Amino acid sequence: MFAVRVHQKIELAVDIVSLILVPEDGRILPPHAAGAHIDLQLPNCMLRQYSLCRAYTGGQDLEIAILRDPAGRGGSACAHRDVEVGSRLLVGAPRNLFPLVPAARSVLLAGGIGITPILAMAEELHGQGREFELHYCARSADRAAYRDELGRAAFAERVRLHFDDAPASPRFDAARALGAPAADRHLYVCGPEGFIRHVLQVAADLGWDPACIHFEHFSGAAAPAPDDGAFELRLARRGIRVPVPVGVSAAQALLDHGIEIALSCEQGVCGACVLPVLEGIPEHRDVFLSSAEKAANRCFTPCCSRAATPHLLIDL
Ligand code: FES
Numbered sequence: 222m223f224a225v226r227v228h229q230k231i232e233l234a235v236d237i238v239s240l241i242l243v244p245e246d247g248r249i250l251p252p253h254a255a256g257a258h259i260d261l262q263l264p265n266c267m268l269r270q271y272s273l274c275r276a277y278t279g280g281q282d283l284e285i286a287i288l289r290d291p292a293g294r295g296g297s298a299c300a301h302r303d304v305e306v307g308s309r310l311l312v313g314a315p316r317n318l319f320p321l322v323p324a325a326r327s328v329l330l331a332g333g334i335g336i337t338p339i340l341a342m343a344e345e346l347h348g349q350g351r352e353f354e355l356h357y358c359a360r361s362a363d364r365a366a367y368r369d370e371l372g373r374a375a376f377a378e379r380v381r382l383h384f385d386d387a388p389a390s391p392r393f394d395a396a397r398a399l400g401a402p403a404a405d406r407h408l409y410v411c412g413p414e415g416f417i418r419h420v421l422q423v424a425a426d427l428g429w430d431p432a433c434i435h436f437e438h439f440s441g442a443a444a445p446a447p448d449d450g451a452f453e454l455r456l457a458r459r460g461i462r463v464p465v466p467v468g469v470s471a472a473q474a475l476l477d478h479g480i481e482i483a484l485s486c487e488q489g490v491c492g493a494c495v496l497p498v499l500e501g502i503p504e505h506r507d508v509f510l511s512s513a514e515k516a517a518n519r520c521f522t523p524c525c526s527r528a529a530t531p532h533l534l535i536d537l
Contacts, residue, residue, distance in 0.1 A: 223248070234364050258315065268485055273337070324351075330412070333412055355380045492510075521535075
């Protein structure tokens, strides 16, 4: 990670602020493609992932936007409350788990704060002269970050805004926005889980090829359930067994036994913690692994997933 200073903090919309971060040591950042995100360590030491809002060809600024989530675990509230212009924060190098693929035409769908990577994608596609259409859904206009900017953008005629509380605003019709599937049309969707689920269902009903569908959640794993059972992790290389009690994540159980593992989002979103599974069946609760990876049961995310068998043998 490297240190950045907050160069600018702007209220973009109700409960949404943008931060422009500049490396403290003056370093020039390598180019990153649209869809990239950074890990950001907040003043309360929480580590969170935020999509970068700009298509970027290299330079110093990193722009993110953060929605305050009153039901969250304190990361967004800390960002809104404690981060100010001049604050020093630590960030990780940009990583991209949501890249654009070359296609003749793209459909970009954003729900709420899901606009952040989608805005960068629109800028990148426009810069490349590619065909696309962007649909942006929000509860109300005053909760839609970058709304005015999208209205002024060089690609404004490609943007459709859908606000729940505005009678004059066209209602979002996922089937119409997606249209008929084609091998050279790709779909990118980012937003709340319910929004993504709805869009994916409509895409499946229309016959879209899963290979043409790309999505990114910004909140992840299902909360622990009261009927979660205990299970055991067997560490193949160390030859030890680690019980995972009810109410404790597999990751926490490993850490409690002094076993270091990589952790970042702790919500099943980022994939930082993925461990190889040699035996047993995980109960996957993340949104990082693909359906095929989950069905293969050869890896799991210990930050949130559990086991459907009494033990999992992991390559650790
Ligand atoms: S820490 Fe991010 S998926 Fe587990």
